[in-house]
Amino acid sequence: MIMRAAVISGSYGLDNLKLEERDVPKPGPGQILVKLKAASLNYRDLAITSGFGGDYPLPLVPLSDGCGEVVELGDGVRRVAKGDLVCPSFFQGWLAGPPTPAALATSFGGPIDGCAEDYVCVSADGVSKAPRNLTPAEAACLPCAGLTAWRALFVEGNLKAGDTVLVQGTGGVSIFALQFAKAAGAHVIITSSSDEKLDRAKALGADQFINYKKTPDWASEARKLTGGRGVDHVVEVGGAETFPQSIMAIRTGGHIAVIGILSGLVKDMNVAAMFGQNAKISGITVGSRQHFEEMVRAVEQNDIKPVIDKTYPLEEIVPALKLMQGASHFGKIVLDI
Structure with missing residues (x-):
């Protein structure tokens, strides 16, 4: 099965971010396959794509924030079930406790391929269930921007x-x-x-x-x-x-x-x-999976709805990043996947 992925290839720069076709990955033991429904943009994504947000190996699929449906489980997975709506963690390796250099090296969208694609295959430990009161597009706004604000105010x-x-x-x-x-x-x-x-x-x-x-x-x-x-x-x-x-x-x-x-x-x-x-x-560099799940409870309890400024299809990721570059947006910019 074939999927779409927006990939930075050759060298950094918006002109080098293009859609490619890739094989849909197969989850191994402890992994899950997530069919992404939406992704959202952060300033970090613009910085990385433009070449001044981290010297990560190329090719690279950008975007740290997304939300999608679990469609396949690897052997031994118990944390989530098929059909669950989940958000990948910004740091795949930071589950709880204080940050460590090893945990901070596991960020989605660089160095790990991110959410600008149809499917992601990740550890079952690297996702959390999305808030029940939000659409996939709204939930996709949370993993970086929402969690950063949460940790800044309530954790620290x-x-x-x-x-x-x-x-x-x-x-x-x-x-x-x-x-x-x-x-x-x-x-x-x-x-x-x-x-x-x-x-x-x-x-x-x-x-x-x-x-x-x-x-x-x-x-x-x-x-x-x-x-x-x-x-x-x-x-x-x-x-x-x-x-x-x-x-x-x-x-x-x-x-x-x-x-x-x-x-x-x-x-x-x-x-x-x-x-x-x-x-x-x-x-503040975002937060852990535990912090995210604490935030989700608050989002549900207070029925907080992320503010979405504009939505683009995946194939218009470059115009979406250019909107962010112009700094005219209010709230979040989202990709419909």
Whole structure:
């Protein structure tokens, strides 16, 4: 049986990402075959495809996030059954506990072939059941972006009701952080360069808003909005250019979850500001299968629905990545498989 796969071949670059035909794999002992129904895009996928997100061996099938139906079981599989709707884990080897170098080397979509294909064959330990309240397209948004936001706020940040969270931008991780924080009873300040996007964030429950083009010193504005105290948490997706302001925006002892690199990788830092603020800084690389399953329970209990900006067919993966590159989207970009 033949399947489609979007493959980066020869060298990195969007021009080298093309559909190919491959044989459908056969699951061995302990493995399952999943017929993917949807995949979603993350900034990491754009970075990898473009050649600056990891020097992984080629050819490579990108995209870490997907959701599909279990259609075949290898010998000895008991965790899932045929017909189950599942999401592959971002880190196939990180089941629980703290991260390890070995576990962090098992990421889907690089170095392991990812979800931009019709079928994936993975260990039965490398999937979790999708939330019962979500469609496959919605569930496909969770494994990287959703889980990153969850771990940032609840695993590392110990978010509690009444906390104030500052969320940067309106991409996938940021919108999930907004939705999770509001479900937990937190107060959310969101930043964007677009008043239209801020209006859309308001409809999702955001409490206060900063247009950082109109107010470049958004850290001072965040302190004003909190009566001079500062925010309890910053979901830091901007990287080098935004991190110094994140330090100034938090309260004494506040938490910064460092997630993204949208504005760059390297910048001189004011170390005195870090220790002067008694800042708690967590580097976040997604999370474990246990974290994912904890998040799924919260998604079901609170009926949280991922925000999908636009859906493309698999054969239009390159235009979908170009939409992400333009940064005009709000929430998630999804592929229908």
